[in-house]
Amino acid sequence: MVAAAETRSSPMQSEAPIAARAGVLRRLDRALGTVIAVPTAALVLVEVFVLLGGVTSRYVFHHPIIWSDELASTLFLWLAMLGSAIALHRSEHMRMTAFVGTLPPAVRLTLEVVAMVGGLTFLLLILPSSWNFAAEEIPVTTPAMQISDAWRAAALPAGFAIMIAVCAIRLLALGNWRHVGGALLASTVVVGGLYLLQPTFENLGNLNLLIFFVGGVACLVFAGVPIAFAFGLSTFAYQALTTDTPIVVVVGRIEEGISNLILLSVPLFVFLGLLIEMTGMARAMVNFLASLLAHVRGGLSYVLIGAMYLVSGISGSKAADMAAIAPALFPEMKARGSKPGELVALLAATGAQTETIPPSLVLITIGSVTGISIASLFTGGLLPGVVVGAILCVVVWRRNRREDLSHVAKAPAREIARTFVVALPAIALPFVIRAAVIEGVATATEVSTIGIAYSVLAGLLIYRKFDWRRIYPMLVETAALSGAILLIIGAATAMAWSLTQSGFSRDLASAMAGLPGGTPTFLLVSIAAFVVLGSVLEGIPAVVLFGPLLFPIAKQVGVHEVHYAMVIILAMGVGLFAPPFGVGYYAACAISKVHPDEGLKPIAGYIVALLIGLLLVAFVPWISIGFL
Structure with missing residues (x-):
């Protein structure tokens, strides 16, 4: 009877570590969300006070603050990147779900994992170049505050790294290793296959635009990959596989698009x-x-x-x-x-x-x-x-x-x-x-x-x-x-x-x-x-x-x-x-x-x-x- 009781209790014992691990991951996910959200909320308030102070100083006291726009620009890039991480943590990045929503639940779940892995793939690919981009900005000094521009550019690798952590925790928390493993394997196969086809792409000329910016974007968007990551993946693949342009230049264009003070x-x-x-x-x-x-x-x-x-x-x-x-x-x-x-x-x-x-x-x-x-x-x-x-x-x-x-x-x-x-x-x-x-x-x-x-x-x-x-x-x-x-x-x-x-x-x-x-x-x-x-x-x-x-x-x-x-x-x-x-x-x-x-x-x-x-x-x- 004792042996039977031990046999009956073993499934519960095997489920206990899984439940404990899931609980740890949920707590870690919540803690990460708080760590991102608190400073980002503060950044929004600081931006309001910096710009309002600049308007008041210039228009009321006729004494413009020369560093206000520069500080606002520096903080803005951090706000944008940390805000992107919050949006990813809250699953609020813009994506097209009309097609995915019509599919059976099992297929829909698979594509949800694929979408998350697609975003993670882009983040892992772009992180090293974003780090290099920030390193190249170290010698550059801002004109008004006289600090290294790397303080601003560091927002890019920091934001991408935090988003990688968000994706990794979410994938681990799913607990469905078959879906996660399949999506990771598929992503690896696609990336490897594209790399092997690089000599072919180099001879296709502007046909590559259809392959990467029409076919690639369409496949990613309709699969439910967030639009920002779909654009980023397609651009990264196009530049890496069909041109000699360093990817750090692509990071520079991303930074330029985000940090426009307007x-x-x-x-x-x-x-x-x-x-x-x-x-x-x-x-x-x-x-x-x-x-x-x-x-x-x-x-x-x-x-x-x-x-x-x-x-x-x-x-x-x-x-x-x-x-x-x-x-x-x-x-x-x-x-x-x-x-x-x-x-x-x-x-x-x-x-x-x-x-x-x-x-x-x-x-x-x-x-x-x-x-x-x-x-x-x-x-x-x-x-x-x-x-x-x-x-x-x-x-x-x-x-x-x-x-x-x-x-x-x-x-x-x-x-x-x-x-x-x-x-x-x-x-x-x-x-x-x-x-x-x-x-x-x-x-x-x-x-x-x-x-x-x-x-x-x-x-x-x-x-x-x-x-x-x-x-x-x-x-x-x-x-x-x-x-x-x-x-x-x-x-x-x-x-x-x-x-x-x-x-x-x-x-x-x-x-x-x-x-x-x-x-x-x-x-x-x-x-x-x-x-x-x-x-x-x-x-x-x-x-x-x-x-x-x-x-x-x-x-x-x-x-x-x-x-x-x-x-x-x-x-x-x-x-x-x-x-x-x-x-x-x-x-x-x-x-x-x-x-x-x-x-x-x-x-x-x-x-x-x-x-x-x-x-x-x-x-x-x-x-x-x-x-x-």
């Missing part, structure tokens, strides 16, 4: 958007619009369109926009009989409509990679959003013209006036931001800090709604989203540089400039291309990759650069929020807590409206450049 406004505007929601400013604007239009058929749908327009003008993040508006409006809209599918369809459509509203992150990105004045882009983006919104309103009117409002009373003038007074400080914020840029008080990078200070004061003194406990999670969320975006920009910058060096840009320019039909054909081809790119790559990586190639062509065929920016942004917005591939559509579904299938039929009419508005903006340039 992009510092990305995390700051993301944080501003979260503040808008937390302080109640977004809800105040929604309440005012609802008091005006709640008694009209489809009135709350019009409120949704208008509220998204206003909030987009101050947050810069579509996820933050939708998260601020949906919880405030959807319960009442459902109570009035609106179907969940209709709500999520309209929310996604307004997300696409407001892509041009300043300070859109895509506008800032276009300005950084093309050299177009961000102030001009901010001015040019206002009216296209109004035009497309008006066409969406036509669809809303048609769908709600028989709505029964017998139980809804019109808000009295006193109530409208009260909600307007309450909302006025929030409504004023977009105008404060725009005025600060136009009047030269702050640059497009610095102006977000003015918005942050304004929002903090409004939350504390006017709305009396400021939850200090939410600040740290908001800072971490800001860093994660910003890091994911910035790593994509860095990898896409390296890929775009590779395309330029290959001569592809010249061939593309010749082909696009030689299209029959002149400007109209060029615009139609651009619209079609960016709708597809927006659905597959999302807006920012598509802009970074193709913006430097196509904007000179647009200028060559007579299209104003601001006008062209509005056309491609709206086109990418349609792709981003249109199912089945649009990631923005699934984000809207997640925020609305609605199954994606419910919105497929209702969104069709809104997509048609968006395309009509896009064509109107494309072929009436005054809409984009009339107020420049």
